[in-house]
Amino acid sequence: MLPIRSLIATTMVATTTGLLAVPAQAVQQATPTLVGIRAAHHNGLDRLVFEFRGRVPDQRDVRYVSKLIADGSGRRVNAVGSALLRIRFAGADGHDRNGKVTYGPASRTYALPGLIQVVNTGDFEAALTFGAGLAWRAPYRVYTLTRPSRVVIDIATPHRTVPVRAHFLDTARYETGREPHTTGVRRPVIPPATAHGALQRLFAGPTQAEKAHGLRFVSSRATGFSRLTVKNGVARVYLTGRLTSGGSTFTVADQIRPTLKQFPSVKWVKIYDAGGHTQRPYGPSDSVPESLEP
Template identity: 65%
Template structure:
């Protein structure tokens, strides 16, 4: 089954947030051992290397009842395909944690595959893309090392999935069920073109699907994932101001209390992450004021019904 027009991955301008736990679990193998290499004539000293699958596109779309992510390859299918939920995405080679937005991460590993050409240039586009789908929030590459590709799919929640292959062209398809209701929320990003021209408002709103009843948390999760590729092309940016994520969101008596992680700082700018969080949350029912706290729980006006930011976010 073919999908709507292809979409390529796009890099984000700022760090994104990983909202998962701290330990990794192994992936589950979906295939048998790789096929043996075809030998060259008997007078040769060595056997020819097996043909490597080359990734040429990654795209995603929503279908009835599921989100679908497709990895398309030039040449054969990857002979080894592993998939499974992981608590964090690990970069091949370095072993560092790769940030992925979402409450769950579906890890994928393709053995006998590459995502670059002989000159080291990517063959499928940038390594990260944010998506405005019910389940899939991000698709992130975590490695292209020694004929092995690693990806993480950041999801709004853990859900059943199915992995299968198609040919002509070679594709690995991941269907992730979305058996839950979503509601649209407005998420506000910096409009870099308006800001550069000094033209207010400096923010632009985009729509994101979130699952109730945790709409405030879901809205901020989508905010920290950043703009989609199309939104980025229009000049939208996520200004993090040193924030790496959201530790908690508590709504009480019309006040949303938001505690951030990371080392917050305005850098002398009049526009900070607070200018994105505040309008995003005030669009939700029952929220009239927003108090933002740093990682140490500090804000300028912790009491009363009023907006507040930590001192570190002041210009």
């Protein structure tokens, strides 16, 4: 059995001139600094809050986009969701003068009806950008509050949801050799596509509270899934990314199988790599691509 660390995938001075000299510290304090991100469900909506030290950023832009792009590098940033909101604050920082991040994890997951995930996509040249992955494209409202300074995004949640479970690696069970090595946690998804919703929530990973209890998502370098079909008791999952087991006997497949087999319509799970390959595509059995073998 490999050490648990080997299983867990690695995830991703202003100046002024004038008649009077202004201390550098005062200039820095004049720039709004993000100090917290939080979200919660309220009646009919999910509320996402960005809290700042100092004033509210003067320029705020929130819009739906087809993909998320990292500021500076131009690389694509993965976020789980059927719709993506880009949230941009111009003239704001997410770090202190020593370069330390001031708002906590750069990526976080929520077990909310609409909001799935929030990821940082840039803190570059006084522009702070995030992406929010949503379960569906919904109306939203943006407004500000003071004392403390906050930018609030209310995302409508008009759809009925049902509870399902996403199964993550339980590090305590794994380290002590207890089967199963996974623990299922509740997530709200929109029917009738409950299997798709459960798999989507799996790839979003555990919440911060669940991580504190030892739950982890082992990606095996899968970046997501492009397609899921369920027919005649067989679920077929087509993964994206360059899959590898890393020599481990526990892979992303060990989380996908229990997540999908909770549904009565699924008896077997066949997992395909990005090239469309799996070892046993036919017959009554589970199957994984060769790249997920130890």
